[in-house]
Amino acid sequence: MDKLIKLFEDVARLWSKYSSFYLDGMKNTLILALVATAIGCVIGLVCGVLNTIPYSKNDNIIKRFFLALIRVLVRIYVEVFRGTPMVLQAVFIFYGLPYFTDNAMRFDDLWTAAILIVSINTGAYMAESVRGGIISIDPGQTEGAKAIGMTHVQTMTNVILPQALRNIMPQIGNNFIINVKDTSVMFIIGFTEFFAFHRYITGVNMLYFPSAAIEMIGYLTMTLLASFLLRWVEKLMDGSSSYELVQVDSLTMSAGNYSHPGKPFAEQNKEKKHLFRGRKRGEQDE
Amino acid sequence: MSEQILEVKHLSKNFGKNQVLKDIDFTVNKGDTISIIGASGSGKSTLLRCINLLETPTAGEIWYRGKNVADRKVKAHEYRSHVGMVFQSFNLFNNLTVLENCIVGQRKVLKKSKQEAKETAMYYLDKVGMAPYINARPRQLSGGQKQRVAIARALAMNPEVLLFDEPTSALDPEMVGEVLAVMQQLAQEGMTMLVVTHEMAFARDVSSRVVYMNDGVICEQGSPADVFGNPQKQETKDFLARFRNT
């Protein structure tokens, strides 16, 4: 009990003195995770879409060559950035770029560096998710779109991607939550996110455990908030679970006097009996 | 003589070594309602899918408005916007409402204004009796309702010919009637239709021509009265006899 009280006191002390630091760290972490996840999604989307452009033996050789090349490049990108730790990627890119270009290219701004690294990393994961999301959509959806004359691009943007994105929403959320936590390795390039302040503050006063407690609560708050928001977005994307029947009369009115040959079905139904109303299968041939 | 819309010449389709369509010749005239019947695996679906280029023909020509659309130079998506297709499994867009399903093609492919697209969609949804359901999503509809929306979606593109691939085969028996009634109506209004079907009553009573396919060839075709009343080929007789017995 004493220990708990002491912990509370220490936490309170830390907070009253350093709350602006902790809050600043949380803000940086959230912005970095949010921006990098968004950019990562765009990268993943582009890779996934390029990766699933269909081609057949009948297409010309140049198109086939480029599409095959794209698939290989995306494959390499995914394997490299999924298969190495992000902390290492950070060091590799942050110090590698100036090294190779004799300082012609280097990161003057830590934000740019951090966003770039986390985005590329997220993109590698998202590329696979998007590809999976696209190929998991029933081929009937593509055929339905083609049958009304849509091009591949129109089919993708109007039919396939909206469904694929809905299906990978949980993975996008997952990536965001992972990014909130894993951006903590960005201290390696000197980026001051939430965890970096822990290192800085405890370096001054040695209150490791109380500060860690604050960090735990801080991270948990951010990730729980993210989960909650995600559910909400998913619900929004699903649309309402019920629908309202619309009064036909008012609608035919609003449809104006658009002139078409033939009468609407409802009118004709009144006039004649249908051969097939209520006929059961198996009875067709009497 | 009525205007010719489609002419299929020497059409063949192979899947690997399996020749599914063998040198098919056949024409579609304006206002025709052609029923395509035949045993499972005889190539009926493949024929329809070749006609709107969902499958690439291995050989042969498909003439539409003075163009051979089987030629690779012709843009398949442009041609498809004139040829509607209704699938056995409906294939409504799951991310869109009933109304949006009937609008999206008009907006994106035909580049119609929002207002005009909506009016046309409403007209056809009303025609198939689905106007009250415009705000529903496909997952909230019964099979028969979905299929009627799918028909409205195809009609809203104002196609010159409408292809149906077993539109009632995935439906519960009590919903078959509502879909067939819509199709019968269309036939009476002069819509040009190609219908692959196992509904023999529809083939006999509604179509203007019946095509019997067997093993990748058109075995026999003619008026319903001829094909059903007085079949010439032994295969046709056997097929129809099998149907009567079940």
Ligand SMILES: Nc1ncnc2c1ncn2[C@@H]1O[C@H](COP(=O)(O)OP(=O)(O)OP(=O)(O)O)[C@@H](O)[C@H]1O
């Ligand atoms: N994509 C494909 N790849 C390989 N073979 C196929 C493909 N599609 C169809 N086939 C084969 O082509 C033949 C004809 O198929 P099709 O679907 O045209 O028959 P169908 O007459 O429509 O039959 P059903 O009445 O069962 O629908 C079958 O033997 C089938 O296995």
Ligand SMILES: [Mg+2]
């Ligand atoms: Mg079939």
